[in-house]
Amino acid sequence: MQRLLVQFEQRLEEILERLASCSADGEGVTRLLYTPEWLSGQQTVKEIMEQAGLEASFDEVGNLFGKLKGATERGSIMTGSHIDTVVNGGKYDGAYGIAAGIVALGYLKDQYGMPLRALEVVSLCEEEGSRFPMAYWGSGAITGERSFSQTAELTDKEGIFFAKAMADCGFGEGSGLTAKRRDIDAFIELHIEQGIVLESERKQVGIVNAIVGQRRFQVEVAGEASHAGTTPMNRRKDALEGAAAIISRLRHEAMVFGPPLVATAGTIRISPNAPNVVPGYAAFTVDIRHADRTALESFCAGFHEAASSLAGERGLGYRCREWFREDPVPMDKELGAKLRSICEDLNIEVKEMSSGAGHDAQMLARLCPSAMLFVPSRGGVSHAPQEYTSPRELAIGVLALTALLYQLGYEEERR
Amino acid sequence: MQRLLVQFEQRLEEILERLASCSADGEGVTRLLYTPEWLSGQQTVKEIMEQAGLEASFDEVGNLFGKLKGATERGSIMTGSHIDTVVNGGKYDGAYGIAAGIVALGYLKDQYGMPLRALEVVSLCEEEGSRFPMAYWGSGAITGERSFSQTAELTDKEGIFFAKAMADCGFGEGSGLTAKRRDIDAFIELHIEQGIVLESERKQVGIVNAIVGQRRFQVEVAGEASHAGTTPMNRRKDALEGAAAIISRLRHEAMVFGPPLVATAGTIRISPNAPNVVPGYAAFTVDIRHADRTALESFCAGFHEAASSLAGERGLGYRCREWFREDPVPMDKELGAKLRSICEDLNIEVKEMSSGAGHDAQMLARLCPSAMLFVPSRGGVSHAPQEYTSPRELAIGVLALTALLYQLGYEEERR
Numbered sequence: 001m002q003r004l005l006v007q008f009e010q011r012l013e014e015i016l017e018r019l020a021s022c023s024a025d026g027e028g029v030t031r032l033l034y035t036p037e038w039l040s041g042q043q044t045v046k047e048i049m050e051q052a053g054l055e056a057s058f059d060e061v062g063n064l065f066g067k068l069k070g071a072t073e074r075g076s077i078m079t080g081s082h083i084d085t086v087v088n089g090g091k092y093d094g095a096y097g098i099a100a101g102i103v104a105l106g107y108l109k110d111q112y113g114m115p116l117r118a119l120e121v122v123s124l125c126e127e128e129g130s131r132f133p134m135a136y137w138g139s140g141a142i143t144g145e146r147s148f149s150q151t152a153e154l155t156d157k158e159g160i161f162f163a164k165a166m167a168d169c170g171f172g173e174g175s176g177l178t179a180k181r182r183d184i185d186a187f188i189e190l191h192i193e194q195g196i197v198l199e200s201e202r203k204q205v206g207i208v209n210a211i212v213g214q215r216r217f218q219v220e221v222a223g224e225a226s227h228a229g230t231t232p233m234n235r236r237k238d239a240l241e242g243a244a245a246i247i248s249r250l251r252h253e254a255m256v257f258g259p260p261l262v263a264t265a266g267t268i269r270i271s272p273n274a275p276n277v278v279p280g281y282a283a284f285t286v287d288i289r290h291a292d293r294t295a296l297e298s299f300c301a302g303f304h305e306a307a308s309s310l311a312g313e314r315g316l317g318y319r320c321r322e323w324f325r326e327d328p329v330p331m332d333k334e335l336g337a338k339l340r341s342i343c344e345d346l347n348i349e350v351k352e353m354s355s356g357a358g359h360d361a362q363m364l365a366r367l368c369p370s371a372m373l374f375v376p377s378r379g380g381v382s383h384a385p386q387e388y389t390s391p392r393e394l395a396i397g398v399l400a401l402t403a404l405l406y407q408l409g410y411e412e413e414r415r
Numbered sequence: 416m417q418r419l420l421v422q423f424e425q426r427l428e429e430i431l432e433r434l435a436s437c438s439a440d441g442e443g444v445t446r447l448l449y450t451p452e453w454l455s456g457q458q459t460v461k462e463i464m465e466q467a468g469l470e471a472s473f474d475e476v477g478n479l480f481g482k483l484k485g486a487t488e489r490g491s492i493m494t495g496s497h498i499d500t501v502v503n504g505g506k507y508d509g510a511y512g513i514a515a516g517i518v519a520l521g522y523l524k525d526q527y528g529m530p531l532r533a534l535e536v537v538s539l540c541e542e543e544g545s546r547f548p549m550a551y552w553g554s555g556a557i558t559g560e561r562s563f564s565q566t567a568e569l570t571d572k573e574g575i576f577f578a579k580a581m582a583d584c585g586f587g588e589g590s591g592l593t594a595k596r597r598d599i600d601a602f603i604e605l606h607i608e609q610g611i612v613l614e615s616e617r618k619q620v621g622i623v624n625a626i627v628g629q630r631r632f633q634v635e636v637a638g639e640a641s642h643a644g645t646t647p648m649n650r651r652k653d654a655l656e657g658a659a660a661i662i663s664r665l666r667h668e669a670m671v672f673g674p675p676l677v678a679t680a681g682t683i684r685i686s687p688n689a690p691n692v693v694p695g696y697a698a699f700t701v702d703i704r705h706a707d708r709t710a711l712e713s714f715c716a717g718f719h720e721a722a723s724s725l726a727g728e729r730g731l732g733y734r735c736r737e738w739f740r741e742d743p744v745p746m747d748k749e750l751g752a753k754l755r756s757i758c759e760d761l762n763i764e765v766k767e768m769s770s771g772a773g774h775d776a777q778m779l780a781r782l783c784p785s786a787m788l789f790v791p792s793r794g795g796v797s798h799a800p801q802e803y804t805s806p807r808e809l810a811i812g813v814l815a816l817t818a819l820l821y822q823l824g825y826e827e828e829r830r
Binding site: 212216228238254259267270277279287383 | 615631676
């Protein structure tokens with residue numbers, strides 16, 4: 001087992017370093033959808049897949065599949081993650097899940113030859129939404145949640161159209177395999193946690209029971225701009241103070257509600273925004289997440305009530321508009337149970353947890369039983385050049401993944 | 416008395432309308448220092464002064480004096496205010512004090528001829544600090560608090576140097592009377608309140624006992640930017656939430672402290688300022704004012720203590736830098752007493768109050784006994800095109816001013 005882990009460590013490091021070199025200039029790794037760096041990333045993955053003995057092919061949107069054919073015609077067992085990054089991101093977000101899949105499938109092929117059912121590793125073209133204002137393009141094209149028609153108006157911040165960028169990389173409708181799939185029977189995504197739960201609880205692997213649902217709101221507080229010197233305190237309609245009271249309350253209520261609920265005011269803008277003027281207007285965003293839909297909605301309702309009454313007490317106007325909504329996505333219970341028993345057998349310390357971030361697995365879960373496995377992120381840092389997971393932690397994740405793929409791909413189903 | 420008030424109303428309206436027409440294009444009145452509009456404003460005032468029988472002359476910085484010579488060589492009794500405005504300001508801020516002085520002196524001359532001591536109305540060149548980053552240029556040049564050497568580096572936002580703008584209007588060192596004066600024995604400024612105290616308490620005139628002192632701070636709260644989905648609530652170092660708690664506390668403490676204290680967080684800026692990132696940094700300004708220096712400093716000390724402990728409880732860094740400081744300036748008690756007794760005689764409803772805004776009188780007070788008289792501002796609105804005081808309210812202020820100027824200028828001193 002020690003030798004296997006060392007072998008996994010070396011293979012992973014080799015792949016992750018090659019992928020990290022496919023990056024735009026700057027700090028960390030920047031590999032935005034349909035850029036030259038992205039294309040070189042996918043071409044590198046293709047080479048690596050082929051070197052590992054996998055049959056590699058692109059679909060029409062640029063998703064790349066490395067396939068190990070199965071002895072039966074049953075649907076594929078798929079693993080993988082996304083190849084794109086945020087601007088100045090890290091080496092592990094997305095890339096780790098792809099590298100892990102290649103290492104696992106390469107190992108299984110070498111050890112056990114052809115599986116009973118097809119195994120695939122996918123390098124999804126896009127997940128982050130960093131270049132165009134649309135996320136989950138890769139997994140969404142597979143499930144049918146995303147389609148070419150939705151991209152017609154999209155441009156990046158330089159005004160380049162989505163279709164043009166895609167065509168420049170050689171992709172577009174009919175350019176490769178049809179993106180939409182019906183032949184996937186399970187999806188397992190291995191990913192860094194991007195949080196500090198595993199590290200702080202000293203667990204080696206997180207088994208995700210659900211990907212949280214999100215609600216995002218634009219909150220507006222309207223008061224009256226007035227002279228900071230001549231307006232007595234009891235005559236003010238201070239929109240910033242009203243916003244501050246609401247933001248303070250948001251944190252308090254979230255602490256009381258308890259995990260996995262998280263609530264964040266991430267942006268704020270006020271007007272007139274001058275040192276000697278009482279602010280007449282404040283707008284801020286609120287992002288609320290929970291793994292359970294009922295809990296999420298009950299918290300949001302309580303927040304709106306508290307916020308509007310804090311504004312009302314101050315004679316301030318209050319408006320709240322939901323601009324983003326995603327329901328929680330539970331991961332497959334059976335796959336979760338298999339992973340728990342595998343980790344127990346392999347003596348891997350497990351934490352059952354929800355994912356506070358969105359992932360491709362939440363899209364695939366609409367299509368087939370899906371599972372997610374986390375490995376620790378040092379200091380919880382992600383989307384930054386400092387993103388780090390140790391080689392051993394990375395290898396342990398691959399060990400668990402490999403065992404699950406073996407069960408699903410090589411063993412007869414136990415019914 | 417009714418006829419006199421009607422006469423004052425008409426004269427004031429006539430002058431204020433002529434001055435309002437000396438404005439840059441746009442909403443409201445815009446008359447920034449050393450612009451063509453400003454020059455046309457001062458030239459208009461000069462004509463009006465001369466029509467009222469006053470001897471008009473400029474000093475070297477562009478302050479304009481309308482003088483009624485006295486029978487003795489004693490120092491002048493001066494009234495007046497500033498001719499400049501903010502961008503898109505109102506018709507009354509500054510202009511009213513000048514118009515009032517001209518009306519009062521014109522009336523006294525017509526009724527009583529030459530006074531015992533000289534009476535002057537001044538149209539100060541600048542008070543607002545709206546064009547160049549320096550305020551009280553007009554009154555400061557008279558007292559000696561401002562000098563040409565302080566303007567050497569100053570440019571407006573188009574890069575035009577102060578000296579160039581001044582020279583283009585025909586002013587500069589030695590171009591007129593020496594700005595610095597030693598021969599002023601009293602200064603009385605009539606001004607709109609720019610607040611809602613008089614209106615809400617239904618008083619006709621405010622007698623200012625002090626102009627508040629101010630302290631302005633830049634507060635910085637440092638936390639850690641982190642993922643809004645993957646960072647549990649109890650693991651966050653949310654700089655915006657810390658700032659919000661401090662801003663809420665500021666208002667609470669100010670309400671408890673009581674009038675005339677006012678405290679304002681007028682600007683805020685956070686980073687990274689993204690909906691799905693816990694803010695790692697927040698900076699905001701705090702403006703604190705009180706008419707009593709000890710009270711002001713005691714409140715500031717209490718605020719710093721509360722703010723730094725709110726930050727500390729949250730594991731946040733806290734820094735606070737003072738960037739503006741002005742001590743309270745008491746107005747002359749004897750002049751205040753004269754004004755009270757005048758108003759009592761004239762049946763004018765008086766409110767004794769502090770001024771929350773800065774005024775030229777706070778500069779002149781360093782030179783000679785000074786007084787300020789407020790008239791109501793409708794809705795407390797100022798520095799806006801909607802600024803308004805009714806003709807009758809304006810006239811009542813002039814009535815009180817005229818009576819005081821009569822006492823000081825025509826009556827033998829009662830010792």
